[in-house]
Amino acid sequence: MTHEAGWAHAPGALRGPSWLREPEDPDALVAHLWSSTAHKVDGVLHVGGAAVADVVAEHNTPAYVLDEADFRARARAFRDAFSAYEVFYAGKAFLCTAVARWVQEEGLSLDICSTGELSVALRAGFDPARIGHHGNNKSVVELRRAIAVGVGRIVVDSLQELERIEMITAETGLRARVMIRVTAGVEAHTHEYIATAHEDQKFGFSITSGDAFEAVRRAEAAPGIDLLGLHSHIGSQIFDSSGFEVAARRVLALHARVSEELGVTMPEMDLGGGFGIAYTTQDDPADPAQLATEMTKIVEHECRALGVPEPRLSIEPGRAIVGPAMCTVYTVGTVKPVRLDGGAVRTYVSVDGGMSDNIRTALYDADYSCTLASRSSAAPPVLSRVVGKHCEAGDIVVKDEFLPGDVAPGDLVAVPGTGAYCRSMASNYNHALRPPVIAVRDGVARVLVRRETEDDLLATDMGDS
Structure with a gap:
C-alpha cells in the first residue's frame, strides 16, 4: 500500500521488488x-x-x-519447432533491410503493419507472397499497394476495409488473399496496452457478437477475394499457454460453424503468438519446442472434438526472436x-x-x-x-x-x-x-x-x- 506521504515513505520502498x-x-x-x-x-x-x-x-x-548469430539461431529454433506451421517474424518489433534478409534466409515469413514496413521488405528483396499485412486502419493507398505487389495475405480488421478491398479488386482485376481477424474474448495475462483479444479494444471482429461470422460471410461472397481463414492474436509478452487454449477453442468453433453453415472450408488459421521473453529474473519463458508441442496438442484436440480437419496453421512469435x-x-x-x-x-x-x-x-x-x-x-x-x-x-x-x-x-x-x-x-x-x-x-x-x-x-x- 502506498504511504500517505508518498512512495518513498512506504515500508520497504527502497528494497526493490520482491523478485530482485x-x-x-x-x-x-x-x-x-x-x-x-x-x-x-x-x-x-x-x-x-x-x-x-x-x-x-x-x-x-x-x-x-x-547479436546476429543469436537472432538467426532463434529464428531457426521457431522454424524447426513449428515445422508444420508458417512462422511470421514481427516486423513491428524491429525491422531494417538486413534483418528482413536474415528473416527470409532463415525460412520465415514476415508480418508488416504499414506501407513503410512494406517498403523495407521490398527493398530487401523479400518475397511478397510470404508477407502478411496487419493494421486496423489500412488506407486505400496502402491496400492498393499491398494488392499490387501481391502480398500473401491481408489481415482484415473492419467491414470498411473489406469494402475497400472489394473496390480495389474490382477496379484492377487483381485478387486479394485475406484472413479475418477475430477477437476471442480472452483476457491474456499481460499489460492492458498489449492485450489484444478482449472485447473492448480496437482490433478485429467479435466472435460472441456475431460480427466475425458476418465478416467471413462478406469476404467469402466477394468476387475478388480469396478467403484464407481466421486470425487470432491474444496479446504480447505471454507466458501462459492457457490463453491460447481458450482462444483456439473459440476460433475453431467459428471455423467449424463457417464450414457447416456456409459450406466453406477455410484452409488456414493463425493463432497469433506474442510469446514472452526474459527481461528480468522473474521471467521464465518457454522454449519454442515446448510451445509448439502445447499449441499443436490444443489444435488437434479441438479439431477432433469439432469433427473438422485441421487447417494449415501459422504463428507470430512477436518479440521472442529479436528481443x-x-x-x-x-x-x-x-x-x-x-x-x-x-x-x-x-x-x-x-x-x-x-x-x-x-x-x-x-x-x-x-x-x-x-x-x-x-x-x-x-x-x-x-x-x-x-x-x-x-x-x-x-x-x-x-x-x-x-x-x-x-x-x-x-x-x-x-x-x-x-x-x-x-x-x-x-x-x-x-x-x-x-x-x-x-x-x-x-x-x-x-x-x-x-x-x-x-x-x-x-x-x-x-x-x-
Whole structure:
C-alpha cells in the first residue's frame, strides 16, 4: 500500500521488488537475460565476439548492439519447432533491410503493419507472397499497394476495409488473399496496452457478437477475394499457454460453424503468438519446442472434438526472436545519491539515452535489467535506478537493479532484451538523435542503421519559408 506521504515513505520502498535479489557477484551476467554469445572478460561485456567497449570506441553511445548469430539461431529454433506451421517474424518489433534478409534466409515469413514496413521488405528483396499485412486502419493507398505487389495475405480488421478491398479488386482485376481477424474474448495475462483479444479494444471482429461470422460471410461472397481463414492474436509478452487454449477453442468453433453453415472450408488459421521473453529474473519463458508441442496438442484436440480437419496453421512469435538478441549500451553521465526523509537513499545513475530510445518503461511500466559493461568491480552492490537525460521524471530505463557501488561517470552500462520495440518506438524527444543499430558477429561489428545526425533532424524543418 502506498504511504500517505508518498512512495518513498512506504515500508520497504527502497528494497526493490520482491523478485530482485542482491547478487553475490554484481559483475556476473544472468545468462538467460542475454543473447547466447554474451559473456564477460575481466568485467568487459562481449557480444558476438566483440567487446562492447571496442564497439563504443568506434560508434559511441547510446547504441543498440544486435547479436546476429543469436537472432538467426532463434529464428531457426521457431522454424524447426513449428515445422508444420508458417512462422511470421514481427516486423513491428524491429525491422531494417538486413534483418528482413536474415528473416527470409532463415525460412520465415514476415508480418508488416504499414506501407513503410512494406517498403523495407521490398527493398530487401523479400518475397511478397510470404508477407502478411496487419493494421486496423489500412488506407486505400496502402491496400492498393499491398494488392499490387501481391502480398500473401491481408489481415482484415473492419467491414470498411473489406469494402475497400472489394473496390480495389474490382477496379484492377487483381485478387486479394485475406484472413479475418477475430477477437476471442480472452483476457491474456499481460499489460492492458498489449492485450489484444478482449472485447473492448480496437482490433478485429467479435466472435460472441456475431460480427466475425458476418465478416467471413462478406469476404467469402466477394468476387475478388480469396478467403484464407481466421486470425487470432491474444496479446504480447505471454507466458501462459492457457490463453491460447481458450482462444483456439473459440476460433475453431467459428471455423467449424463457417464450414457447416456456409459450406466453406477455410484452409488456414493463425493463432497469433506474442510469446514472452526474459527481461528480468522473474521471467521464465518457454522454449519454442515446448510451445509448439502445447499449441499443436490444443489444435488437434479441438479439431477432433469439432469433427473438422485441421487447417494449415501459422504463428507470430512477436518479440521472442529479436528481443533477446539485442542490448543497448549507454555511457554513465552522473551518479546522484538522493537522500530521502527518514534517512533512506536512492542512487540515480543517469545515462546518455533514455525514453527516446526505450519508451517501454514509461509506457508499459516495463522492467529491465542491466550490468556494468566496461570493467570489473569489487565494490559491494547498491540498489540503483538507471535513468535517462530527458526532461521527464518518468524517464526511467531500469527501475531497480543492483550495480557496483563505485559506478562512476564514463562507465558503460548495458541493458539486455532491447531488441523488440525499442528502436521501432524510438523518438526525437528533446530533439535527441536516434541511436544506431550495430550488428556483431564473429568479432566484427557493422552498422545496420546509422546514428541520426543533426542534418537528419533539421531536414524536415522548413524554417519560416
